[in-house]
Every structure is written in C-alpha cells, then in structure tokens.
Amino acid sequence: MQTGQFQPSKSVIRVSPFEGYTSYAPYTCTQCAEGWCMTACPVGAIQINVAGAKDVIDDTCVGCKLCTIACPYGTMFYDGDTQKAYKCNLCGGAPACASACPTQAITFEEAETADWIGDFAAERTARVLTLEPR
Amino acid sequence: MPARHLIVGGGTAGLNTIRTIREEERMRGLDASEITLVAAERPYSRMVLPYYLWGTISESHVYTAPPAALTAWKVKALVGRKAKALDTAARTLTLDDDATVEYDDCLIATGSRAAKAPIPGADGPGVHCFWTLDEAKEVVATIAPGSRVVMIGAGFIAFTILNAILARGARLTIVEVAPRILPRMVDDACAGIVQRWLEDHDVAVRVGATVTKIEQAGGRRKLSFKKGEPITADLVIMATGIRTNLEWLQGSGVQTASEAPGGIPVDDHLRSNVHSVYAAGDVARGRNLITGTDEVHAIEPTAQEHGRVVGANMSGRDVAYRGSLLMNIVEVAHLDVASFGQWEDPKAELYTALRAERSEYRKLLFHGGRLTGAVICGPAQAVWTTNDVGMLKGLVYSGVDLSRWKAHLRANPFDVKPAFIASHTTARLLPETVLGRPSQSPSLPQTVAL
Numbered sequence: 225m226q227t228g229q230f231q232p233s234k235s236v237i238r239v240s241p242f243e244g245y246t247s248y249a250p251y252t253c254t255q256c257a258e259g260w261c262m263t264a265c266p267v268g269a270i271q272i273n274v275a276g277a278k279d280v281i282d283d284t285c286v287g288c289k290l291c292t293i294a295c296p297y298g299t300m301f302y303d304g305d306t307q308k309a310y311k312c313n314l315c316g317g318a319p320a321c322a323s324a325c326p327t328q329a330i331t332f333e334e335a336e337t338a339d340w341i342g343d344f345a346a347e348r349t350a351r352v353l354t355l356e357p358r
Numbered sequence: 359m360p361a362r363h364l365i366v367g368g369g370t371a372g373l374n375t376i377r378t379i380r381e382e383e384r385m386r387g388l389d390a391s392e393i394t395l396v397a398a399e400r401p402y403s404r405m406v407l408p409y410y411l412w413g414t415i416s417e418s419h420v421y422t423a424p425p426a427a428l429t430a431w432k433v434k435a436l437v438g439r440k441a442k443a444l445d446t447a448a449r450t451l452t453l454d455d456d457a458t459v460e461y462d463d464c465l466i467a468t469g470s471r472a473a474k475a476p477i478p479g480a481d482g483p484g485v486h487c488f489w490t491l492d493e494a495k496e497v498v499a500t501i502a503p504g505s506r507v508v509m510i511g512a513g514f515i516a517f518t519i520l521n522a523i524l525a526r527g528a529r530l531t532i533v534e535v536a537p538r539i540l541p542r543m544v545d546d547a548c549a550g551i552v553q554r555w556l557e558d559h560d561v562a563v564r565v566g567a568t569v570t571k572i573e574q575a576g577g578r579r580k581l582s583f584k585k586g587e588p589i590t591a592d593l594v595i596m597a598t599g600i601r602t603n604l605e606w607l608q609g610s611g612v613q614t615a616s617e618a619p620g621g622i623p624v625d626d627h628l629r630s631n632v633h634s635v636y637a638a639g640d641v642a643r644g645r646n647l648i649t650g651t652d653e654v655h656a657i658e659p660t661a662q663e664h665g666r667v668v669g670a671n672m673s674g675r676d677v678a679y680r681g682s683l684l685m686n687i688v689e690v691a692h693l694d695v696a697s698f699g700q701w702e703d704p705k706a707e708l709y710t711a712l713r714a715e716r717s718e719y720r721k722l723l724f725h726g727g728r729l730t731g732a733v734i735c736g737p738a739q740a741v742w743t744t745n746d747v748g749m750l751k752g753l754v755y756s757g758v759d760l761s762r763w764k765a766h767l768r769a770n771p772f773d774v775k776p777a778f779i780a781s782h783t784t785a786r787l788l789p790e791t792v793l794g795r796p797s798q799s800p801s802l803p804q805t806v807a808l
Contacts, residue, residue, distance in 0.1 A: 233743045240775055251779060256788055257796040263666070264659050266370065266405035267422065268800035286409040286419070293687045293696055294659055296752030296787050298778065302742045304692070307414070339785035349780040356766055 225320045226310045227303055236301055236312040237321050237330075240341075242348035249341040249348075250321070250330060253278070253299040253312035256337055261311065264294030269309075275317035280309050361391040363672050364451060364459055366441045367467030368397030369404065370658055371639030371665035373423055375465050378669025380431055381798050388673070394434045394459050396441055396451065398468075399491065405658050407494045411501075412522035420491060441468065444610040446632045463634045465668050466612070466622060468603040470640040470656060475510065475535075475598035479572030484579045485594040488519055500593050503527030508581060508591040510569060512539035516597035517688045517695075520561070523595075524691065531562040531589060533581070538565050543686050543697055547712055548719050548735045552695055555717055559691040600656060602641045615643050621654040626678040628668045636672070638664035647681035648699045648730050648754070655682050663792050670793050677793055683755050687747070693717060694741040699731035699754040706730060709764075711771040716740070720771040727761035729753045749778040756786045 227234045237252040255277050262270040262278050269284035270291060287307040292300045301310050314332075322332040363379060365372045376393055383390055401423040409415045428435045440454040444464070451459045472487035474480045484500070487493050501507065505528040509516050512534035523530050532539065538549040539556075553563050568584040572594060581589045602620045613631045615621050621643035628636045628644065637643075639661035643652045660682040670677040687696040700706065706723035713719070718740060723731035732750040734741065741747065753760065753774070760767065763777035778784075791797070 238745070240779060242776065249779075251775075254784065254788065258791040259797040262800060263662060263792070263797050265800065266403040266658055266662075267419070271799045271801065284419075286406045286415055288405055288409070289687050289689065289694075290405065290658060292747055293685050293698070293751055295748040296755050297784060298746050298749035298752065298775070300748055301745055302738075304738050304742060337788055339782055339788060341779055342782040342785050345776065345780035346782065349776055353762055353766060356769070 225315050226313065227306075234301070234303065236299070236310065240345070242345060243352055247348050249344055251299075251341060252321075254297065254337045254339075255312075255314070256297065260294040260296060261291035261300050261309075264290050266290060270311075273313055273316060275314040277314035277316075278311065279313035279316075280311060282306075282308055285309055360389055361672075361674075362460060362462045363391055363393045364461035364464040365393065365395045365467065366451065366465060367469055367639070367641075368395055368399065368401035368423065368435075368437070369467060369469045369639060370661040371467035371469075371642075371668070372397070372465065373401060374662050374665025375467070375638065375669040375672065376423075376431065376433060377800070378666045378793070379673050382670055382673035382675065385795075385798075386673075390432055391673070392434070393432065394436065394461070395428065396436045396439050396453065396459065398438070398440045400437055402491050404489065407488070407491065408519045408522050410491075411488070411494055411498055411519055412525050417491075417495075441606050444607055444612065444635075446611050446635060449634060461634075463636065463672055465665075465672070466604075466607070466630070466635060466637045466641055467639045467661075467665065468606070468641055470600040470602045470619075472515075472597070473599045473601045474596045475569075477510075477569050477572055479574075479579075480596060482572060482574055482579070484574070484592070485572055485596060488515070488595055488597065489600070497593070497595065501526050501528055502592075504529065505592040506578075506590065507531070507593045507595065508533060508579070508589055509595050509597060510581075511597035511599070512536075512563070512565070513541065513597060513599075514543050514686050514688060515600075516595075517543075517690055519595070520556075520690045524559075524561070528593075529560075531564065531591070532556070533567045533569060533589075534563075534565045535568050536565065539563065540695070543688075543701075544695060544733050544735070545702055545721060547710065548695065548721070548733050551712075551714065551717050551719050551735055552690070552693065555693045556690065561691075600640070602654065604641055612637075619654050619656075623652055627671050627676075628664055628679060629671075636668045638668050645679065645681035647683045650681070655684055657682075657684065657686065659683075659685065666792055675793075679792070683751070685751060689738060692738040693735070694738050694747075695733075695735045696747055696750075697731070697733045698751050699723075699729075701731040701733045703731060709768045709771050718772075722767055722771050724760070724764065727759040727764065728757050729760055744772070746774045746778070749774050749783070752783050752787055753778060753781075756783055756790075758783045758786050
C-alpha cells in the first residue's frame with residue numbers, strides 16, 4: 225500500500241516464520257507512544273495522521289535514514305527507488321492488511337499499543353532453541 | 359511574571375527545547391512563557407545539507423524554523439547575533455552588538471564548528487569545510503562534472519557527502535591520516551569492506567596518508583604527502599574534526615571539561631554546574647546510556663533528546679534523562695553501514711560474520727546476556743529487505759536479556775529478528791518515552807496565547 229507496489233520485500237507488515245516455517249506471525253509498527261521515528265526526523269517529515277498513526281510526509285522526507293536507526297522496533301523502512309523512508313500509517317484508518325486477510329488473523333480495532341506476538345514467538349521458538357547446538 | 363527562557367543556539371537542540379516548552383505549556387494549560395532565541399544563523403538542519411549538495415532538495419528545504427513560525431510560536435528571535443559573554447550571577451547575556459538579554463534560565467546550545475587540520479595552505483582558496491550552510495553553498499558553487507575532489511578525512515561527516523559529490527559527476531579521492539577509513543564509526547573488518555566497495559565504485563582511497571602541505575598551482579590545489587606522490591585537485595574538502603563553540607563562556611563560571619573535545623558537564627536534567635544554565639547537543643557532556651560515562655556525542659539524536667529534556671525541565675517539569683545511545687548510519691554508493699552503542703569493546707564477547715563476497719558484515723557485542731553494541735554493513739538491497747537495523751538499536755537500547763539466544767546469534771548473527779521478537783523486546787520498549795508522555799507531532803503549535 226505505502227509504496228504503491230505489489231512487492232512483498234517492500235511490505236511494511238512482515239510475517240516472521242517460526243518452528244522451521246511451520247507457524248507464522250505478522251509484525252508491524254505498534255504506533256508507539258514515543259514515536260522514535262517522528263522525534264528523530266531532522267525536518268519534521270513524520271507526523272501523526274488522522275488515524276493516530278505516525279506517517280511519513282513524502283515531500284518533506286530527504287531520505288537521511290535517521291528514523292531507521294532511531295526506531296527500536298525495526299518497523300521503519302527505506303525505499304531505495306524513491307530514496308525515502310516509509311512505514312505503516314494504518315492506511316489512514318482503513319488498513320489494507322486487515323481487509324485482505326482471508327482468515328481474520330489481522331483485525332483493526334481501537335486498543336492500547338501492545339506486544340502482540342512476543343508470547344506467541346517465545347512459545348514457538350522455545351523447542352527449536354533447545355535443539356540447536358550450543 | 360512569566361518565566362523568561364533564553365535559548366542560545368538555533369540548531370537541533372535549541373529548536374527542540376523551544377518546541378517542547380510550547381508543547382508542555384499547551385498540554386498543561388500553562389500561560390506562555392517568554393522565549394528569546396539567539397542564533398548566529400537562520401535556523402536550518404545540518405543533517406540535510408548533504409541532500410542540498412546532492413541537488414535532491416532546494417535551499418528552502420533546509421530551514422527548520424522560518425521567521426513566520428518563530429513569530430507564531432511567540433519566540434523573540436535574535437537571528438544573526440552571537441553570544442559574547444554570560445553573567446550567571448546577574449543572569450544576563452551580552453551579545454556581539456553589546457545588547458543584553460535578561461533571563462531566568464538559559465540553554466547553551468551553540469554546537470560545534472568544523473576544524474581544519476593544521477596543514478600549511480589549508481586556509482587558501484579552494485580548500486573548504488562542509489559544516490555550515492554557507493560552507494555548503496561554497497562547495498555547491500565550485501563543484502562541477504569532472505571536477506577532481508580530494509576529501510581530507512574519512513569519518514562519518516565526510517561520508518555523509520560522498521554520494522552527493524559522486525552524483526555531481528566529480529572524481530573523488532579520499533585521504534585519511536589513520537590507517538583505515540571510518541575510524542570512529544566501525545571496526546577494521548567493516549572498514550575493509552567499505553574501502554573495497556569504494557574502490558570498486560571508482561573512488562580512490564589513501565589511508566595512513568599525512569598531507570604535509572596544500573599549494574595553489576595554476577588555479578588548482580596541489581597536495582603533498584609525507585609518503586607517496588602528490589595529488590592535484592580542483593577542490594579540497596576538509597572533514598578533519600569539529601570543535602565545540604564554547605570560547606564565549608570564559609569567565610562565566612559555567613564549567614567546561616579540559617580534556618578533548620571539551621564540553622559542559624551536565625547532570626541527568628542537563629543542568630550545568632550553574633543551576634539556571636542548561637547545556638544540550640554538541641556542547642553538552644552528557645551521560646552515555648550504555649557505559650554511564652559523561653561524554654560529547656555530537657550526533658543528531660542526542661541533540662534532539664537533550665533539547666526535549668531541557669524544554670520539559672524549563673517548563674517546570676522534573677524529567678531525568680537516561681542517557682544517549684551512540685549510533686550512526688551512512689550509505690555510500692548503495693552500501694549501508696550502521697553502528698550502535700559500544701561497537702568496539704575489548705571486554706565484550708564478540709560474534710562476527712563476514713560475507714566478503716557479498717560485502718556483508720555483522721558484529722554483535724555482548725556483556726553477559728546483554729547486547730551492548732552492534733555493527734551492520736551490507737548492500738542497500740539486502741539491508742532494507744532484511745530490515746533489522748532498528749531491531750539492533752532496540753536490543754542495545756532496551757538491554758533485554760538474550761541469554762537463551764546467544765548460541766543462536768553466535769551461529770547466525772544475521773538472524774536477529776526471532777531473538778528480538780521472542781525476547782519480548784517490544785513489551786520492554788513500549789512503556790519507554792523520553793519525556794514520560796506520548797510525543798506530539800513535530801509541527802509547533804500555530805498559535806500561542808500570551
């Protein structure tokens with residue numbers, strides 16, 4: 225959505241595989257309270273949009289990548305073609321990931337920001353870790 | 359009577375302080391205080407000057423607080439004026455035109471300036487720094503397709519403008535006195551990858567090279583070296599370090615550190631030894647988040663966080679600062695290089711992975727179960743497809759316990775994502791805010807009631 229392309233490598237929602245690719249969980253921006261990307265931007269190119277999401281103003285972004293190292297969640301992206309940063313902006317209030325998901329694994333609702341896959345990932349990696357050589 | 363805040367310096371730290379004061383006043387329903395800004399230059403972002411040189415943005419894009427905005431924010435802006443002397447007992451600042459400004463509290467955020475290495479001839483024509491907007495304009499006016507450019511210095515600042523120089527069609531040689539490039543941003547192994555990458559992209563690199571003199575030769579510059587052949591250049595850019603702008607504080611009673619690079623020691627509220635005087639950004643010797651030692655970071659994120667903490671405290675809140683994380687990222691010819699925290703640390707446990715044929719490198723540094731530093735390098739395509747640069751910051755910043763994941767990360771330093779997610783790093787980070795409240799959109803309030 226954000227880059228206008230059908231290109232999974234540019235998606236702002238990434239699906240992480242666990243247990244040798246037998247289970248999956250999507251990971252994207254939590255719209256955190258600090259907004260590390262937003263406060264780090266030297267030209268004010270990241271602002272809060274009507275959906276309450278931190279959103280990159282393309283015309284203002286210079287592509288310096290400071291937001292990509294300021295964001296501690298790994299949910300800022302850089303598009304080498306446009307030389308600008310991009311991120312999940314909740315599609316302005318109608319997230320395409322939620323409407324596209326055929327199994328309603330992704331839903332859009334008003335809630336506190338939360339670590340929604342930490343417990344799942346911890347459980348699904350525990351067994352694999354015990355099998356790895358130490 | 360409203361408080362009178364004096365902000366000396368219109369860079370990142372100073373403007374973040376002003377914005378935060380106005381945010382706090384609005385959020386808490388306080389009357390607007392008096393804010394005076396003393397700025398030697400019209401406020402702009404140094405961070406984006408490389409893109410102005412590149413030609414991807416216009417000059418108007420670099421300005422951060424146009425006069426109309428400063429008026430809307432009710433800031434009395436004394437632009438083009440420099441601070442001359444601070445009387446901390448009388449709480450008065452004297453300017454270079456001998457006017458005086460009274461204050462209740464004051465922020466010193468005068469930043470730093472480029473310092474040319476003491477090379478004979480470095481003050482001659484055609485030898486530039488690239489630090490201020492005026493210096494950037496000089497380089498923009500001089501550089502042309504086919505120009506031979508010599509960059510003296512191969513640190514972070516030099517690297518931020520390499521793409522712009524190449525995009526302008528210049529032929530570039532980098533000269534570094536240290537035995538390798540990027541000596542204060544990455545380790546030897548990473549520097550080797552970057553140097554080979556540059557050479558593959560037609561950039562000449564001379565390391566361990568001491569320039570002995572720069573002479574004017576028929577409208578060009580001739581550089582002589584302690585060892586090796588001289589080089590002739592149309593344009594020389596020197597990125598050989600910075601100095602803090604603190605000379606004007608002599609006799610003020612505000613302490614500055616004697617060891618290089620100087621700086622004003624500050625407490626966890628960014629106050630100097632004088633209670634009513636704060637310091638922020640490149641002039642502040644603040645806490646390093648990882649080591650706990652006080653040091654000058656001279657990076658944009660530190661200046662921004664310092665400024666916000668000062669603004670909150672000036673507005674009457676009591677905000678302690680945890681400290682700053684050293685971090686840098688730079689890209690040259692589509693090779694991205696980033697480092698976080700203590701990326702060189704003889705006491706740390708090191709996990710490294712080098713894929714020389716792909717120009718990829720990773721280094722993870724541990725103290726026990728805690729990641730305390732990281733280096734990442736690779737072609738842009740690979741780095742931004744994987745996109746775990748920010749996760750490395752999150753792991754270092756949060757100090758989350760990775761004990762269970764160390765064996766996995768030792769074997770797979772490129773597979774950071776599952777460790778980040780399954781260690782509940784997100785849960786650890788979510789409550790973290792610099793000011794103890796959600797951040798606001800960066801647009802300053804458009805109206806400030808007085």
